[in-house]
Amino acid sequence: MPLDSNIDPATHKFNLVGTRPLRPDGVDKVTGRAKFGADANAPGMLVGKILRSPHPHARIRSINTAKAAKLPGVKAIVTAADFKEGKRALRDVLCNVMARGKALYDGHAVAAVAATSASVARKALKLIQVDYEILPHVTDVDEAMKPGAPLLHDDMITAHVDPAPKKPSNVAARCEFGHGDPEVGFKQADVVIERSFRTEATHQGYIEPHACLASMGMDGQGELWVCTQGHYMVRNTCAALLGMDVSKLRVTASEIGGGFGGKTTVFIEPVALALSRKAGKPVKIVMSREEVFRASGPTSSSSMDVKIGVTKAGRITGALAEIRMQGGAFAGAPVELGAMSAFACYDLEHVKSVGWDVVTNRPKQAAYRAPGAPMVAFAVESVLDELARKIGMDPIELRLKNAAKEGTQSSYGPKYNRIGLRQCLEATRNHPHYTAPLGPNEGRGVAAGFWFNFGGQTCVSLNINIDGTVALAVGTPDIGGSRASMCMIAAEELGIPYDKVRAIVADTSSLGYNDISEGSRVTFSTGLATIQAARDAIGKLCARAAKTWGISPEAVVWENGHAKPSSPNAGDFAPLSLADIAKKAGNTGGPIAGHFEVNADGAGVSFAIHLADAAVDPETGRVQIKRYTVIQDAGKAVHPSYVEGQFQGGAVQGIGWALNEEYVYGKDGRLQNAGFLDYRIPVASDLPMIDTVIVEVPNPGHPYGVRGVGETSIVPPLAAIANAVSAAADVRLTELPMSPPRVLKAIDGKAAGKARR
Amino acid sequence: MRYEAPTTINAAVKLLAGKAGQARVLAGGTDLLVQMRTDRVAPDLIVDVKRIPAMRAIAAKSGGFRIGAAVSGAELGANKALRKAWPGVVEAANLIGSTQIQSRATLAGNLCNASPAADSVPALVAAGASAAVAGPRGKRTVPVESIAVGPGKTSLKKGEIVEAIILPKRAPRSGDAYLRFIPRTEMDIAVVGAGVNLTLDSKGVCTAARVALGAVAERVILVPEAAAALVGTKVDAAALKRLAAAASAACRPIDDKRGTKEFRIKVAGVLARRAAETALKRAGGSK
Known part of the structure; x- marks a missing residue:
């Protein structure tokens, strides 16, 4: 029987779960065959590069791209003007991707070019003239909270403060949690210690810089290959920023050389798409290490x-x-x-x-x-x-x-x-x-x-192949070995060997929406969906066996990778393996697959x-x-x-x-x-x-x-x-x-x- | 950009002297290529000196060593005689970068890059090494400490190349050592570096010493006051304490992302003392 939800995991005897098989992506990674973000290429591809503000805080009076545009080999230049200011929820993402009105930090993108080579693109960046009005800046959290600190946003009124402040400040919001009254608690204490602490910002330090290849067709259909923790998020965000239908943008996640949370948003992807749309050719952008530090997202x-x-x-x-x-x-x-x-x-x-x-x-x-x-x-x-x-x-x-x-x-x-x-x-x-x-x-x-x-939105497709192997499609980029654990889980449920299951991270057009690989959610929720998709497939496998035997599907059970009559009363048939049933699937009702969609709770x-x-x-x-x-x-x-x-x-x-x-x-x-x-x-x-x-x-x-x-x-x-x-x-x-x-x-x-x- | 790889020193000098615009020598390239890739330099001419046979050799010279300008750190580390005579110089050179960098990085390149934090330079200065310089007006030999004049700046004239580093003959009962301070264990740049070289007499009294510090001034500095604290002593605790104080007193560092002034001044003394202890041990003295 498949494991039901009421098993006691502490005492249940698993076949594969808890063992240490080799990872399926290991050989590719150690031999260099694995394709990371910068490994995507396309015919006619241009090189995209981004001009970044050298000032921590400056009003952008004007951007003159005329000289750069005339440089032979330059095919497109974009600035904030090339993105529509859309929904408020995306405004900050958009302003971060390309500065609008003001540059807000050292490294903030202000313009981008696509050119026939990296050296032409670099030259073009030097020809773009940005007229900055330098403003006072602040980088320290305590300094930024002081009255009179340089103000980043004229309209930032601290949220969740009652009554609401009348003046804008650098404080976006306040929050509070707890119960009881600490002051009462301190009176009951024998010893009370109060200390102040400070920590500096740190970067996730992933070895692979952000990289993507964008290709927008004349018909408004786009493709994006990208190193990310969440390609559905990339698709939805980019489609919104570029004013596209979600269905017209297909995003494929590459192998990922580290993310740790830092690849849960977009930086270069909308820029590459905008450049490609303007140039009519594929555009690749790869951040340098310096750009990663200056302009991706460290922590607070x-x-x-x-x-x-x-x-x-x-x-x-x-x-x-x-x-x-x-x-x-x-x-x-x-x-x-x-x-x-x-x-x-x-x-x-x-x-x-x-x-x-x-x-x-x-x-x-x-x-x-x-x-x-x-x-x-x-x-x-x-x-x-x-x-x-x-x-x-x-x-x-x-x-x-x-x-x-x-x-x-x-x-x-x-x-x-x-x-x-x-x-x-x-x-x-x-x-x-x-x-x-x-x-x-x-x-x-x-x-x-x-x-x-965290749990979150997840879906999984599990296809039974004709030779009894299994193709598992998940939508959560593998940032911690999840393809191995998903193969183990599917094999555990189906009762087949680990190496009979192969897992892939499907692109956004091949599988339904999945939340980002974040919040320690993948083994929990993609694992849960894989268990349920496998059980869904097992139900279908049992039904095919029942059909073959001419008995009721309820009279068939799944044990150790085989369909069997549930009892001698159900009939006397030799067990059918998964491979036996798969081989005959064409004659018993067509392809066999299991699916599961969930917004997983209970992490x-x-x-x-x-x-x-x-x-x-x-x-x-x-x-x-x-x-x-x-x-x-x-x-x-x-x-x-x-x-x-x-x-x-x-x-x-x-x-x-x-x-x-x-x-x-x-x-x-x-x-x-x-x-x-x-x-x-x-x-x-x-x-x-x-x-x-x-x-x-x-x-x-x-x-x-x-x-x-x-x-x-x-x-x-x-x-x-x-x-x-x-x-x-x-x-x-x-x-x-x-x-x-x-x-x-x-x-x-x-x-x-x-x-x- | 033009790339040339001449096979004689004269041809290299001629190329460098004859070129208008920026010309750079490429030995290991572990500094130059990084500077080019990060857009900090854009030379019009690059002269690769690795095809000049003498530049690739370590030769015995008047009881000492003549190390060609294109000899890599790994090659220094593999030379037993050199390691035995000048362990401090070799350990300093071998601290630079990673294993991969070691197969390329050179002493002469480290010297001519003129970084105040160059690891091999305090050890070379302490060793009393000299640089053999070839130029359009002939050859000259100068103490290594006269090459760098400030961060990234050297005293070399147009067309001049350091063709070799010369390490003198070793007196008996001599030892040298180099220590650097880095927050990590490797793959880092010295926050402070200290090289000490000393010689003892048969009674264990220090007869000669040289002390050099890195990353505490605009260039590597020789600190005669620190050396003087050792000469005439058995390099005992009191002498080491005076050495540390003199080393700290000689520092004129800056505050930067790698360390504070205060930190560099204090740690320079600590490292000079620890390097002297190792040099003493290598010279056969005891503490």
Whole structure:
């Protein structure tokens, strides 16, 4: 029988789920055969390049393209005038894609050319004359909130403030979550600690730059090949920006060299389409690394105040956070998610978090793995670490005493279903890492993290081939090994070997709408749809067997990849394999396929605990991570190697964010480090092996108990590492990144303070 | 843009001297090609010196070494005699970039790129290395520290090429070392660099020393005061402390994206001390 929804994933014996088969996309990727965004080519293709503002804030008085247009080889030039100002919801996207009236950050696109070669395109960009009126700028979140700060948008009135402000400001919106009254809670506390924290903006650091090839025909039909996490989103957005019918634009997603949330919006795609429409030829745009840093979407920088009170017995009595995030030149910093997740790990009576969404003269932020949560966890888990020290309690014990569990009213509203935080904390306490001895100048940090996870709109088609193999079409670009896990899930349901199923990411005209691969949703929701599509196909396979045998379809069951009569009473027939039925499909009713469409609900939240050992060089402030362990609830790990990979990847990105990654702006408002040399993501030799422990507390919202795992793993590292560094250096670090100059200053400041005393 | 790959030094000099407009020498190209790709330079002429046989060789010279301008970092690292005599110079050169970069990057290129943060240069300056310069008016040999005059600027005249780096004969009981500070473990640019070279007598007393610092001024600097702190001592803790103080005092750094003034000044002293400790060990002294 197919697994029904009521199986207990903890005890059910799976054939494939939980094993570690080879990934189907592996050979192509290691041999270079895989086609990434920049690998798309078309006959007659032109090269598109974008002119970008060198100023962080400037009014565009005029753009003169006449000289550039005359350059031989230039086939099209576009500016904001080539895009229609459409629906308000898309206005910010449009203004970000091509500056309209004002350039709002260093790197903001102001014009684009398509030419017969890259060198002609580059020359043409130099011939475009833009008359700028330079305006005062602001790049810091706290500065941008001050009265009198340079104003980005004349019409920005802070939303959700009562009464509504009369004057515009750089504050797009306020949000608030919680219950009870923290002030009442603080009165019940024995110890209250309040601290302020800051984090710098970081980039997802995907290795593959944004790239696309656009081809618009004379008949108004378009094709786009693009590296993205969501090709349906690209289709819908581009069609709206270019005034096309959705049906006339077909988008194919390439292999993806990293996204981490950064490829969940459009930057170059509408520009390439507009250039192609104007030139009448295909146009390819590939961002340079510098463009990726200056003009794609890093995450927000933040400034936060956190106040928490505890009793000597370790009970948190009150918790309060005020969070300010700048999300670049347009509204949409992930502060709401940050404020919602701030205290989500804990069962609290009095809790409140307030968030402020602020605009500055920086590139518009894009999602970055658990958007908003890592920086807030840094602040909250740092204060908890300090409180544990103050009351002399083990930091895991303190968290266990307050851990949210099934039935807890979360700080952001809903009551939790079955969750695995306690199990993660206990697994951490029992892990040998937790009690391993530390060397000189080393410190250990622990921190908890939470992420919501997401379901969303999903559909899947599963076609049974004539030879008994299976073609699985999904609509969620594979950013974390999902083709492997979808093949495993389909094979598990159908009762056939893993290598008999081949999964592809279908283009937008071949399969119905799918939400973006984001929110840790793919294994959960595409997996759920794959299970249901397989069950749909099994129903049809059984019906074909019934027809062959001349018995009722209800009298047929599916077992181990075969249709069988449900009992001797139903008839005496030899079981028919999937291949047997597939071979005869033409004679029994035609092709056999399973489908499923859903707006998936029930994505279970997930929790993680990270353990970090850091060594600090007291003379240089240099930090080295010596040991690192991730403990996270996966619900049910479909392909444990990929789950471990997600755990490790989140930890590694967190290590970069905590220690050295940052957007550095000069006084002139220009980005100083738009490249991997001075934007320092960790290299392999910077890292210890990241150990992992998969905890499996099944999600009741999924047939196998799957929870998303892609994002939770980046939530605790900033705090875990800050706690480790603070312990090693014996001084509390409250600003990220903890780069050597900052750590050394803190160490020297502590020494100077002691000398004064 | 014209590309030439002459096979003699005279032909290379003639090409460079005769060209109006911007001419650049291509050795490993690990700086030049990056600068061209990012639109920072657009030379009219590129003279590739890798086809000139003498430029590709490491030769013994008066008890020391003559390292051709196109010898790669990987080739330096594979030369046992060089590694034994000048471990500090070789480790400095081998710190540059990645394995791939090492198969191309050269000492002379690192010197002539004139970056204040060049890794091999403090080690060469500490070693007392000189540069053999060929030009339209003949050949001359100058101390390496006289080549760079500021970021990206050299004292070389039009048509001149550094054809080799010359490392002197080693006295017994000598050792050198180079250390750089980077936030990462590799693939990075020095925030501070320190090269130390010293010689001991049979009693373990330091008779000669040279100390050079990178990334703390507009060019790599030789710090005689820091060296003086070691000479006449057994390179003990007190001498090392004076060395560190002198090194810090010699710094005139800037605040930038890679580090603050304050940080560079302090860490220059720390690195000079640590490099001296390694050099001492290599010279057979003990601490």
